[in-house]
Amino acid sequence: MGGGDRLNTTGALEKKLKKYFNYDSFRKGQREIIEDVLQGKDVLGILPTGSGKSICYQLPALLLPGTVIVVSPLIALMMDQVKQLKAKHFKQVIALNSFLTPIERQQIYQRLHQYRLVYVSPELLQQEQFVFYLKKMNISLFVIDEAHCISQWGHEFRPDYMKLKETIQIIHNPPVLALSATATPMVQQDIMKSLNKPEMNKHIYPIDRKNLIFSIRKVNEHEEKLASIIHLLTIYKLPTLIYFSSRNTAEWMAQTLAYEIPELRVAFYHGGMEPMDRVAIQQQFMNDQLQVICCTSAFGMGIDKSNIRLIIHYHLPTQIESFVQEAGRAGRDGKTSLSILLYSDKDFFIPKQIIQNELPSIEIIQNAFRVLYTLQKESNIFSLTEEQIEQLFQINEIQWRFMHAQFEKHDIIRDNKIIYDKGKWKEAYQQIVDNIQERTRMKESKLHEMLRWIHEENCLREALYQPFQSTFTKPEDYCCSNCGFTVEQWKPDIQTSHHNQPTSWQEKLQQLFLIGDENEAK
DNA sequence: CGGTACAATGATAGATGTCGCCTTTGGCCATGGATCC
Numbered sequence: 368m369g370g371g372d373r374l375n376t377t378g379a380l381e382k383k384l385k386k387y388f389n390y391d392s393f394r395k396g397q398r399e400i401i402e403d404v405l406q407g408k409d410v411l412g413i414l415p416t417g418s419g420k421s422i423c424y425q426l427p428a429l430l431l432p433g434t435v436i437v438v439s440p441l442i443a444l445m446m447d448q449v450k451q452l453k454a455k456h457f458k459q460v461i462a463l464n465s466f467l468t469p470i471e472r473q474q475i476y477q478r479l480h481q482y483r484l485v486y487v488s489p490e491l492l493q494q495e496q497f498v499f500y501l502k503k504m505n506i507s508l509f510v511i512d513e514a515h516c517i518s519q520w521g522h523e524f525r526p527d528y529m530k531l532k533e534t535i536q537i538i539h540n541p542p543v544l545a546l547s548a549t550a551t552p553m554v555q556q557d558i559m560k561s562l563n564k565p566e567m568n569k570h571i572y573p574i575d576r577k578n579l580i581f582s583i584r585k586v587n588e589h590e591e592k593l594a595s596i597i598h599l600l601t602i603y604k605l606p607t608l609i610y611f612s613s614r615n616t617a618e619w620m621a622q623t624l625a626y627e628i629p630e631l632r633v634a635f636y637h638g639g640m641e642p643m644d645r646v647a648i649q650q651q652f653m654n655d656q657l658q659v660i661c662c663t664s665a666f667g668m669g670i671d672k673s674n675i676r677l678i679i680h681y682h683l684p685t686q687i688e689s690f691v692q693e694a695g696r697a698g699r700d701g702k703t704s705l706s707i708l709l710y711s712d713k714d715f716f717i718p719k720q721i722i723q724n725e726l727p728s729i730e731i732i733q734n735a736f737r738v739l740y741t742l743q744k745e746s747n748i749f750s751l752t753e754e755q756i757e758q759l760f761q762i763n764e765i766q767w768r769f770m771h772a773q774f775e776k777h778d779i780i781r782d783n784k785i786i787y788d789k790g791k792w793k794e795a796y797q798q799i800v801d802n803i804q805e806r807t808r809m810k811e812s813k814l815h816e817m818l819r820w821i822h823e824e825n826c827l828r829e830a831l832y833q834p835f836q837s838t839f840t841k842p843e844d845y846c847c848s849n850c851g852f853t854v855e856q857w858k859p860d861i862q863t864s865h866h867n868q869p870t871s872w873q874e875k876l877q878q879l880f881l882i883g884d885e886n887e888a889k
Numbered sequence: 890c891g892g893t894a895c896a897a898t899g900a901t902a903g904a905t906g907t908c909g910c911c912t913t914t915g916g917c918c919a920t921g922g923a924t925c926c
Contacts, residue, residue, distance in 0.1 A: 441894070465896050468922095490895045524893060613891040638893060641925095664893050685892090717891060724891085765893095 383429055384422070387457060394419050396572050400544070401426055403568050404508060409543045411514075411555060411567040415574045416548040417699055421448060424510045424544055425457070428484040433505035436538075437486045438531065440516045442466065443646075444669045445486035452484070462486040463497075476500045489527040492534045501534075506541040511562070513668065514545035518557040519688070522806060523725050524765060526772035532563040543567070549574060549692055551834045574691075574832075575839040578698045580857065581827040582707045582848040592681055592709045596620070597627055599707070600659065605676035605859055606652070607659045610693050612682035612717045614639050614663055620681065621661040632658045638665040667693060673700040676859050680708040685718040686813040687820060687834060702860050703845065710821050718817070722810045726803045727766045735760050735770055736796055743785040750783060773799050826850050 380401065384390050393401075400412045400423045414420050428435040439445045445462035452460045459482045461475060479485065479500050491497055511517065511531065521528030535543060545558050545567070559567050586592055596609065611617040614637040621635035634648050634657050645665075651657040653672050660666060664684070675697045684690045690708075698704030727735070738759050742749065751759070756767055774780040777795035816834070823830040827847035832839040845852045 488895055494896085520893070525895075527895085611892090615891075663891095668893095682891090689893095720890080721892060 379430075380426070383426060387426070387429060387455060388422060389455075390422075393422075396570055397422050400570050403570070404542065404544055405430060407542045409564045409567045410545070411559065411569050411571075412544065412546045413550050413555070413569075413571045413574065414546070414548060415572060415576075416695060418548075418572070420512070420546045420548070423546060424508060424512075425452065425484065427508055428460075429457070431507035433507035434480060434482055435484050435508040435510060436501070436506055436541075437484065437510040437512055438489055438492070439486050439512045440488070440520070440525075441669055442488070444512070445488075447669065448486060457484075460484040460486075463491055464488060480504045489525065489531060493527050493530060498534065498537060501538050504538075506538050509535055509538070509541045509543050511543070511545045511558075514547040514558050515550050515554055515688070517545075517561050518550075518554045521561060523769045526768060529561055529772070532561065535562065549688060549695070549835075551688065553834075554688065571836075573836050573838065573840075574695075575828075575836065576695060576698065577840040577842040578701050578703050579694060580703065580705045580842075580845045580847060580852055581694070581831060582705065582852060582854060583821055583827065584707060584709050584848070584854075586709060586711050588711065592711070593620075593623065595707075595709055596624070596679060596681070599677070599679065599854070600624065600628060600631060603677060603857075603859060604658065606655065606672065606674055607677040607679065608666065608675060608693075608696060609659065609661045609679040609681055610684075611661060611663055612684070612721065616681065617661040617663055621659075624659065624661070632656065634660055636660050636662040636666045638663065664689065664693070667696055670696060671699070672696075674702070675699070676702075676704045678704075678706045680706075682717055683708065683710060683714055683817060683821065685721055685810065685817070687817050687831065688813075690817065690820075691831065691835070703857075705854070705857060705859070707854070708821065715818065718814050719811075722807065722814060724763075725765070725810070726807055727762055727770060729800055729803070731760065731762055731766070732770075732796065732799055732803070735762070736792065739774075739779065739785060740787070740792075743787050747785045747787075748783065749780055749785050773802070824849065 380398070381392070384393065395418065396412065396414050397419055400410055400414075403410045404423065404427045412420065412423060414423075424435055424437060437445075437448075439448070439462075442462070442464045445464060446466075449460050449462045461482050461484075463472070463475065463485065464487075467475070476497065477500070480503075487497075492501075516525070517528045517531070535541070543562060543564055545562065547554075547558075550558065555569070555571075559565055584595060586595065600607065609617075609620065611620065617635045617637055621633050624631055624633045634651070636645060636648050640648075648657065648660065649666075649670065652660055653670075678694050678697045680690070680693070684693065694706035697706060753764065757763065760767065760770070762770065771780065773795075777791070777798065778786060779792065779795055780786070820827070820830050827849050828839060828841070845857065
C-alpha cells in the first residue's frame with residue numbers, strides 16, 4: 368500500500384469517526400489498532416478502561432465488507448453496546464442471546480449476513496446450528512472483547528472460552544482482534560496461546576492509574592474490619608464498593624451497616640440474586656440512590672460509574688489481577704480515589720479454599736474414570752441428569768463442566784457417547800491429572816503473589832503494577848500507605864461525588880441520548 | 890462453608906379470553922408467555 372493510499376484511508380477514518388461517533392480525533396492507541404485491523408492483521412490490544420476500546424472494532428465494522436463478530440462475556444454488556452450503537456444510528460447490529468425466542472432467533476440466523484456487527488457469547492459459538500450459518504458468511508473480523516476472560520474463566524469456569532480457536536478455524540480464519548484493559552504479560556501469552564495466534568501484533572498501553580491511592584490496613588479480628596468500615600463510611604459519604612469473597616458475609620455486612628448507620632443507603636449484590644434485583648441495585652447505584660454496595664466479584668464488569676471514590680476489600684481476591692480490576696473501578700473520572708484492603712492473617716484460608724474447590728481432586732478423577740468405564744460397559748450412550756452426575760461422580764456442577772470439557776478434549780466423550788480405548792484413557796488420565804496439578808500450582812503461586820503484595824514494605828503502587836508493566840506514573844501528592852499516606856489526611860473532592868449535586872444539562876442530555884461515557888473520561 | 894455466566898429445559902402459578910364457556914356473577918377450561926428450579 369502506497370503513502371497516498373494511506374493518507375486517503377486516514378482521512379476516511381476520521382470522517383467516519385466524526386460521522387458515526389462524533390469524535391474529532393482518535394484517542395491513544397485507537398488509530399494504530401484500527402489501521403492494523405483494516406490491513407487484516409491479528410491484533411492484541413491492551414488499552415486502559417475508558418479509552419474507547421469498542422471503537423477499535425465498531426469503526427472497522429462500518430468500513431470492512433462483511434460481518435464483524437464480537438465475543439462478549441456478559442449479556443448485559445452486549446445489550447448495552449447495542450443500545451448505544453442504535454442510539455448513534457448504527458442499525459445493522461444485534462446481540463444474540465437467550466433473551467430471544469427460538470422463532471426470533473431462527474429468523475435472525477437466516478438474515479445474519481445483513482448485520483455489520485454481531486455480539487455473541489462463547490457458549491453460543493458452540494451451537495452447531497448457529498455455526499452452520501456463520502460458516503456461510505463473510506466474516507471480516509473476529510473480536511474477543513474483555514479477552515482476559517479467556518485466561519481468567521476459560522480454563523475452568525467457562526471452558527467454551529477455550530474453544531474459540533476451533534471456531535475461528537471453522538469460520539475460515541478471519542483476522543482476530545483481542546481487547547482487554549488488564550493483562551499481564553503472562554495473561555497476554557495465555558490469550559495468544561489459547562487462540563492459537565502466536566504472532567499477534569501487540570498494542571500494549573500502560574494501565575496504571577495515578578489518581579488511585581492504595582492503602583492496606585492489617586487487623587487482628589474481624590470486628591476490627593467492621594469498626595474500620597463504619598469509621599470510614601462515617602467520615603466519607605462517597606460512592607463506595609465493599610468487596611467480599613462470600614455472599615453471606617456481603618449480606619451480613621449490608622444489614623449490619625444499615626443498622627449501625629441508619630441514614631446510609633446500602634445494599635448487597637451477588638450472583639445468587641434474582642436478575643431483576645441485580646439490575647435494580649446496579650441502576651440505583653449508578654443514579655446515586657444507593658451509596659454503598661456490599662458485593663462479591665459478580666459486581667463490576669460493565670459497571671460504568673465514573674465517580675466511585677472508595678473501594679474497600681473486606682476479603683482478598685485470589686490474584687493480583689482481580690484486585691487491580693476491582694480497585695480500578697474507582698475514580699474513572701480521574702479524580703483522586705481510595706482503595707483500602709483490610710487484612711487479617713486468617714483471610715488466607717478463604718482464597719485457598721476457593722482455589723482448592725475450583726478443580727476436582729485426583730481421587731475424583733480416578734473415580735470418574737471408574738464410573739465412566741462401568742457405564743460404558745452397559746451402554747456407550749452418555750446421558751445423565753445433573754443430579755445423577757453429582758451423585759455418581761461426587762462432583763459439583765462447575766467441576767463437572769471442567770471434567771466434561773477434558774473428556775471431550777481427550778476424545779473420551781464425543782457427541783454424548785463414551786468411546787473406550789484403554790491406551791488413550793490411560794494417557795488422558797495422566798494428562799488431566801498433570802493439568803490439574805499444574806493449574807493448582809499456578810493459582811497458588813498467584814495467591815502468594817497477592818499475599819506478598821500485602822506484606823510489601825516498599826511502595827505498594829510500584830509492587831502492584833510491577834507484574835503488569837515496567838513503568839508507572841508516581842502521583843504528586845498521595846501514593847500509598849507505605850509512602851506516608853494515612854486515611855485521615857485524605858480530603859476527597861466531594862463536589863462531583865455527592866448524590867444531591869444537580870447534574871448539568873449537558874450530562875442530562877447525554878444520558879437521555881444514551882451517548883455513554885466516552886466523552887467524559889479524560 | 891465461602892466466588893465468577895450462559896443456554897436450554899421442564900415444572901408451576903397466574904393471567905387471558907379479537908365475543909372463551911355457562912349464566913347473571915363468578916366458576917371453570919384451554920392456552921401459552923413469565924418465573925423458578
